[in-house]
Amino acid sequence: MRRRSLTGPAAVFMSAAGLAAALLGTAPAGAVTTQPVITLDTPAPVALAAAPATADVSFDFQTKAKNLKAYDATLTVDARGLSKIAKVTFSDNCTVKGLVATCSEMFESASSPTTHMGAVTRLTLTPLKGAALGASGTYKVTGHSAHAQIVGGTGQAEVGGPSFGLDALTDHTGLKVGSTVGEPVRFTNVGNRPAKGVQTVLAASPGLDFADHYANCKYAYNGTIHFAECYPKGAITIGETAALAAPVRLRVNSAALYTYLDTMTGPLGQPGWPDGQGLKWTWGTGATLNLKVIKAGRTSSAPAGSVSLPQTGTTTDYRITSLQARNTADFGVSGASAQAGVGKNATFAFHLSAGGPATLYDRSGGEGVPTVWVTLPPGTTAVGHSANCGPWQDHNPTAEAHGPYVCAPSGIVLPKGRSPTSV
Incomplete structure (x- = not known):
């Protein structure tokens, strides 16, 4: 049976990637009934690390049709556009001819307004030896079912990319209500391509307020969490360690007890960045937040990238720090x-x-x-x-x-x- 999941705010950061499925209309008497629609969420671009590392590509769909059963679905994945950069293998539910695969699928929706469904079909990409850093290719997904219209899409893969390893943040205890605490944000580009810049998302839990509102940061509040998304200027070379020029300053208010700061950083332009949740963003009016170089990196002829390599080992671009207040x-x-x-x-x-x-x-x-x-x-x-x-x-x-x-x-x-x- 088709795996499915319902929408819900399960995490602090929620991605806004994906296309909205078309509404199931009601046809007038005598007219042809409109088929329900199953829509592919826009596939996130993939950055390929050096072989023998591989990258897995999965597909997620959504529908607004309730109680839909499309057990006869077929997906066709045309990966010929990747032939110059990667070796492509397909999941076991696919019949493959060259770099075109026909894959059997079953989709089933719930009674909720929108059902999100994960496909069985997968791609595994291994970069070809000698493929140039920055080289890219595309693949196309189409679909068919007698019970629904399947709207596909196009995905992209590229060779190499930046990857930001975020340093551990500092936990705090015994903070006085009304005080202000600073949290340095420092990271290293451990990837094999430079980045044109950096973008950082901060989320402060109940009890914390941002003390500064920089001109190149935008701010939002969802009734519980305060968000900031910042774009300090400056290219990040390979191996470079950089930091926000000023620590993130947080004001401890009367609601603080067990509070947290979530920090996520990535290359400028990273697709699928968590910028959704229907938030109303407002740009700050203060000074400009800059970067400072802690350790210089090395120059490279590889073009700058905006798609991060997959995180491996202990490297992570996402950290959570705990800030405990003296409160009741x-x-x-x-x-x-x-x-x-x-x-x-x-x-x-x-x-x-x-x-x-x-x-x-x-x-x-x-x-x-x-x-x-x-x-x-x-x-x-x-x-x-x-x-x-x-x-x-x-x-x-x-x-x-x-x-x-x-x-x-x-x-x-x-x-x-x-x-x-x-x-």
Whole structure:
């Protein structure tokens, strides 16, 4: 059965890459019914490291059609445009003739407004010996199904690329509310091509504000996280270590307790950069943020690239630092007693309260959310519960009948004043 996943804000950074699938229209009486549409998300460009390293290419699709079943789908991948730069192999679901593959697929959508579906079809690319750094090629994906229109697209691969290794950031504890802390951002181009420039995304969790608003940075807020996306000028040569000319300054506000700064850096123009989430960006009006060279790199005749090589080993372009404040968050539970006669039902209602001043922010994605354990009185049996509660162990009839039950807020961010109800 076709793998599928639903949309949702599962991470701090969410990519905005991908095309919107066409809406499924309703045809007038007597007209030909419009087929549902399955659309290929725009494939991210691939930078190929030196052989024997390989690069895998996968394909993701989306549809707005609900409860669609297209088990007869076929994808055709024409990779002849890659013949001068890479050896191409295809996944086992494909019949291959030269560099053109016909691949069987099955797509199935859910009842949600948009369903994202991953294809079985894969490409594995190995750069040809002697292929020039910067050389590129393209491939084309088309599709067919009797049950849907499949909209394909074109992808690109190129030989070599920059790759930024971001230095570890410094964790902080015991920060005073109202104080300002600086976080240096330093990185090295460990790739085999220079970069025309650098772009850096910063995300500050609840309790932190950016103290500076540079003219070459844009800023946004989604109601929980403060974002900054900066474009300091300066080419980055191979092997060069550079840093933002000034540390990222963060102001610790009254909502701070367990807070975090996410930092991601890449070559200027990196496709698929996390710039989505429907955010409204505003450019800063302060000074210009520059780069400073910590260690000079080496010159190269290779053209500058904007597609990063895959990260390998301990090299990473993404870091998270923890900033803990000296603060408190008043979290509690309150409710009322309930009584009922033998054989009757009683409803026990209570609510979870976040009194602040700090915001409770569970970075684990749910594992660390504050919870309440409810132990049922002897001689009682649970006959129902709210969506915020459940037995401590799933698929256990004894736990479902006699508990204990675990109740938690509906979200992972609990600012002061929110009182999610549980029953």
